[in-house]
Amino acid sequence: MNSSFKNKLINAFVISAIITLIFITAITVIADLKPPLKNWLKDNFNHHWIGKGVLSVILFTAITIIIALIPKKTAGLKLTSALLYLFWTTVLGTFVIFGFFIYEYLKH
């Protein structure tokens, strides 16, 4: 594997992880607020949580492949910056999910 493609592939993995974490956060909140989405996940994956997991893995894989195949010399972000963006996405996603379920508990 040449060095340029290796850099691009690893950047693709990290950017894909950022998008996947945003997706997990979004689908967690939206599926709880919109019962039709939660029901769709249940109907198609047996359980909404399985659906979220399966879709996350598919999204992670698909976005990694798409970004890795984009004919650019670099994948956009430097690896160091991408890792820091991933860190802050994780922190923010954690607070959003935790805060959302506190809000849901207090609302009912």
Added chain:
Amino acid sequence: MSLILKISLASHVILGIIAIIFFYAVWLNLFKQKLNLKLLKFSSLTGLIAFLLSWLTGGYYYVVYYGNAVRPGIKGGQFPWAHTIVMEAKEHIFLFLPFLAAISFIVLWFFGQTIATDAKLKKGLLFINAVIAVIGTAIALSGIIISGAIRQ
């Protein structure tokens, strides 16, 4: 509860703790001046595999047993927030961990040699492993809260 469910639950807990321990090992070893690359690679790979297996075993217990047999008891008990807040947050935030663990593993395996000389990259990787270890610990502690609520 059947034997297979008991094994699944126990495996989920043990594998989760193993994964957390190995990611603490990666995080703390990244602080060293002279990096032990073999140890870092081995720890990230073991942690990743343990998280994936913990996901599968915990998922089996959660989908097959928890929803019907445990959740109603907690929601109708003294501490309904143990499910509505703690379990709901735990099961969804957990989904972050396999992806973060995969990134830690991939960067270490492909850029292991560069990390020793690139302080910024090392810092980025330190942050990722720190967040894995801290969130993993919080999730393990959440499991203790949920178990406590079941007994009430």
